[in-house]
Amino acid sequence: MTRKAAILGAGVIGAGWAARFALMGWDVAVFDPSPTAKATVEAALDRARASLPALYDSPLPPEGRVTHAADLAGAVRDAAWIQESVPERLDLKHTLFQEVQAHCSPGAILASSTSGFTPTELQAGAQRPGQIIVAHPFNPVYLLPLVELVGSGETPRDLLAKAEQVLDSLGMAPLTIEAEVPAHIADRLLEAVWREALWLVKDGVATTGQIDDAIRLGFGLRWAQMGLFETYRIAGGDGGMAHFLRQFGPALKWPWTRLMDVPELDEALVQKIAAQSDTQSGAHSIAELEAMRDDNLVSILRVLKDRNAGAGAVLRGHEAGLALPAPDPDTPAMPVTLDRQVPVTWVDYNGHMNEARFLQAFSNACDQLLHWAGMTPEAIAAGHSVFTVETHIRHLDEVQIGDRIRVKARVIEGGGKKFHIWQELWVGDRLCATGEQMLLHVDLATRRSAVPPDRIANWLARAKAAHADLPWPEGVGRAVGQRA
Amino acid sequence: MTRKAAILGAGVIGAGWAARFALMGWDVAVFDPSPTAKATVEAALDRARASLPALYDSPLPPEGRVTHAADLAGAVRDAAWIQESVPERLDLKHTLFQEVQAHCSPGAILASSTSGFTPTELQAGAQRPGQIIVAHPFNPVYLLPLVELVGSGETPRDLLAKAEQVLDSLGMAPLTIEAEVPAHIADRLLEAVWREALWLVKDGVATTGQIDDAIRLGFGLRWAQMGLFETYRIAGGDGGMAHFLRQFGPALKWPWTRLMDVPELDEALVQKIAAQSDTQSGAHSIAELEAMRDDNLVSILRVLKDRNAGAGAVLRGHEAGLALPAPDPDTPAMPVTLDRQVPVTWVDYNGHMNEARFLQAFSNACDQLLHWAGMTPEAIAAGHSVFTVETHIRHLDEVQIGDRIRVKARVIEGGGKKFHIWQELWVGDRLCATGEQMLLHVDLATRRSAVPPDRIANWLARAKAAHADLPWPEGVGRAVGQRA
Incomplete structure (x- = not known):
């Protein structure tokens, strides 16, 4: 279900909010009469498209529609979340909130990006004070997870809980502060x-x-x-x-x-x-500095995700909800085992995706297939795993940073100690690489080959049988330099 | 030439200095009468060995010898750098400096880790005031590059310049502050x-x-x-x-x-x-928190190095001085093309080096060989490069995090458009993986295959000729699953 966010004021912060909502699948209505607002939002969307999906190893939802509303009433009508990011003048905010509340749903969340004012100050004179909260983000809003969330004594607890849920679903980290103090914490x-x-x-x-x-x-x-x-x-x-x-x-x-x-x-x-x-x-121009900053942040956030530390733990939690759907092993088609954008950290000096990242993609995709087959963290903790013994990669076309890659897999041999897999890496309808791999099921205690647990063996044997009648892939069993 | 550092006071900061100096090849004499000093230094050395080499893609110099001196005079004798990290009491530091200066070389650098006192305060009453400077590091000293370097009006400029050189050679980033203020900057x-x-x-x-x-x-x-x-x-x-x-x-x-x-x-x-x-x-225990912190810092510093940003730029500059020596292409032996420790960021859920990192190691090693052949950043900027078209990896043994890996390379075909390379990845005398790769020289403007420049073609043809009479490697030309 697509939801709608209204963005009131589209400076750096408002545009960042618009980009975060849109890339997480929300429709966004922007209201900002400034002649530069459209350009600011477009620039933020471009930067967000180049960076936010790169944090994830799973695809984000389809991007929402971003529109620029001619009037405030049209922007806030039917919006589930209304984010105010106008200049830090209390009189301005009060006037705005009065008009917003005349047109918005009473169930909507009306949040201010203010860094200085408290909820009580913002709520003064409002028609429905309890609807107004502080949700203070950090620039760049489309990359940094922190949002300081503050209510007043007028704020219903379930409204704060709902706000936390929405921010979680955007991949953000709401920090709910119990006391109202000027400037919050950070x-x-x-x-x-x-x-x-x-x-x-x-x-x-x-x-x-x-x-x-x-x-x-x-x-x-x-x-x-x-x-x-x-x-x-x-x-x-x-x-x-x-x-x-x-x-x-x-x-x-x-x-x-x-x-x-x-x-x-x-x-x-x-x-x-x-x-x-x-x-x-x-x-450096500001645009260059912004690009450098965003690339650095993506790089740092990705390694923190690998380590499950700090902001990386937030990403991990969010990514768990973006996982690909598990296929039926009996389907006679190669399942999609990886679907993702190529992050900036995968570039090499030729300006394209580095060769080692192809193996990383195949490795992650193979892990996904095995996970569906039952190789869960619990199974691994119980001592079951697979070690790759051999890999043959053919690079058929270049892949660029920002490309969306999909990997499909065919089980050639599976169900016993040996697991032989054929993988194809696609960008759109271009086959860019193939990966043929032989893996062994192992007992992690002895580090030697072992028969996999029945559940895993059964799943892989069924997938092998379901794939058996597919056309034989061109390139299987080929040595380096060997022609068709 | 091995140089000697004296570490006076071996708390967290002093022990961190000892580890940084030792891992960068200096002999270290520690003086700290506390009964826990030895254990603190050993713990810091262990953490540094697990993290500092992991920042680099080249080997560090052989580790220096760490000794615990029975008296101050023995510790500071013949030391080129004396680092004081005793508690923040000015009278204590004054007494210490008097005894140090009675025994140390007048040419030695006598640096204090103080975070609070100014050089003028430290120098008061000293025999040779100009010898005493502030070199204020940040915990963990063996990972964070920043050192605030401060002198007084008494400090000779060439002594500060020498201190900067030493800190640079330790992979640190001296920040020389012109004004003396309590607590410096950070x-x-x-x-x-x-x-x-x-x-x-x-x-x-x-x-x-x-x-x-x-x-x-x-x-x-x-x-x-x-x-x-x-x-x-x-x-x-x-x-x-x-x-x-x-x-x-x-x-x-x-x-x-x-x-x-x-x-x-x-x-x-x-x-x-x-x-x-x-x-x-x-x-978490403190030791666990320290390990988490260090692993996180290594991860962050490594991606910043990839991006040449912030502390990563410091690492890049330092690493340039650690590069492997270029081999003579006419030597009839496989040159060592990679020599490094496996960083924590290369681990996977099996607790060992991930399969994709084997290809990264082979890719980096191949780049090193090509760099020696003349594929320099300038040549790449002029439009010459290579694209990998095919790779066959055989995993023969596991590699663990912290292992020192060496890659050796044989040129099977080279000098024309095609470049066929055989690589072996060793840990000590264990052959852990082989990598066979076919690459094409390309024109980066057309992205199509092209004859390499004469210089590169000539180097690779000579290496091919020099390697031709070596025993034929077991496994060349093998397909996945094919037996010898």
């Missing part, structure tokens, strides 16, 4: 760093480039995977957190930070920072 | 965040787990690859940094942070944080 931490950084630049202690290096070559790497407290817990060693705090306590009183007041952001400081930033990053 | 930013976080916990706004999620699911991901200013530059869009600052300026005056004073870290707050931290992380 921006308070960011503000603190920002002020200190301004002092360091103003006083000539460091340039913007040096401060950025001090972050991304040191603690920034730590914070991509563990936060502040868990990191310090480790530093405290086996003495534990209380030990660390008692040791660290005295240092807290040292006059280290300049944060006792706020630096005057006068024109001289603005110019100083702008000039240093030009020196640091001016060689 | 810890000022960290302190600001820490204080704000303490307020949030104390006031019951958020738990330690929520604050950690607010970091690692949002801005922490950004900061692993770009810092504060570059991230905000992007947020400013094409209006540039000055535009962003003018827009952001007013918000800076909002009463968002509680940092106007320092929260009282009384026993109640200590217990509150400790209990929340237990809830958040108590299921």
